[in-house]
Amino acid sequence: MFKKLSLKHKLALSASVAIIIGGLLVEALSFRASLARLDTEVAQRLESTTASYNQYVSDWVASKERAMISLTSEADENNMVTHLKQVRDAGGKRSSSTATPWYSGRMLKLVTLSKVSRR
Secondary structure (H helix, E strand, O other): OOHOOOHHHHHHHHHHHHHHHHHHHHHHHHHHHHHHHHHHHHHHHHHHHHHHHHHHHHHHHHHHHHHHHHOOOOOOOHHHHHHHHHHHHHHHOOEEEEOOOOOOOOOOOOEEEHHHEEE
């Protein structure tokens, strides 16, 4: 079949095949490069998100630590609202939850500090 074609057609067919193979090669290389860039971007975003979340957790733990340290062991049960306000303000958050052991042997329930009345 290839013998029946003229030289002009043979050259045109060969050039077309070469162009198609070259295009496929360029497309494959471009695809590989874009996959590599995508992997790099995903890794960077994952690192950024992880660092951000780690900082959030560290800040949260530090806030809880400050709140718990601010509650004195001599806290008066009759004046608990005042002590809880102090815990809320020391924690640096308007709304946070704190639970702490009470020294009479019972456990204070989880208190949402933003719901403590402001007197």
